[in-house]
Amino acid sequence: MAEAGREIAALIEQVARLPGLGPRSARRLVLFLLKRRGQTMLPLAQALERVARGARDCAVCGNISGAEVCDICTDPRRATGEICVVADVADLWALERGGTFRGRYHVLGGLLSALDAVGPEELRLPALAARVADDGITEVILALDATVDGQTTAHYIAEALEGTGARVTSLAQGVPIGGELDYLDDGTITAALRARRALD
Known part of the structure; x- marks a missing residue:
């Protein structure tokens, strides 16, 4: 050849x-x-x-950026006291497409999974707890996939943040069981974000 x-x-x-x-x-x-x-x-x-x-990972939230800290984290208008927790950058981009959420994000880098041997130490969970403690966060919105791993991760985070004073909520209606955020349309994501509920 x-x-x-x-x-x-x-x-x-x-x-x-x-x-x-x-x-x-x-x-x-x-x-x-x-x-x-x-x-x-x-x-x-x-x-x-x-x-x-x-390209590099944002040092604060884990988004992919061309700078050490991404535009979302440096935008003072987004210092609302709300952090939206997502599993992956694709989920962050999906939420940004809708243009509804005006707070900041935290990218975990995956979900807890016993099957895939992904524990808390493999994810950016300690960094999330530090941000909640240091940045005056009043609400943590869990925008995680409606899967077993997503629900397991959500409950782990809710327990880890007990006693911090931050309210922990999750996306509500419109997200089907087994659904992944990156594949949902903008209207569904917007409805789920607006109708978020406290995590039990």
């Missing part, structure tokens, strides 16, 4: 590793990019390189 063929095959292999893409979709995508090298492929490659070099 010619050198160019090996390079293209390697690119297809890398693209096929992306979520939702298999070898056939990866081949189609790479072919599309190759046909539009100047207009699409080169700008995409440059953007990927810039993000790969510059």
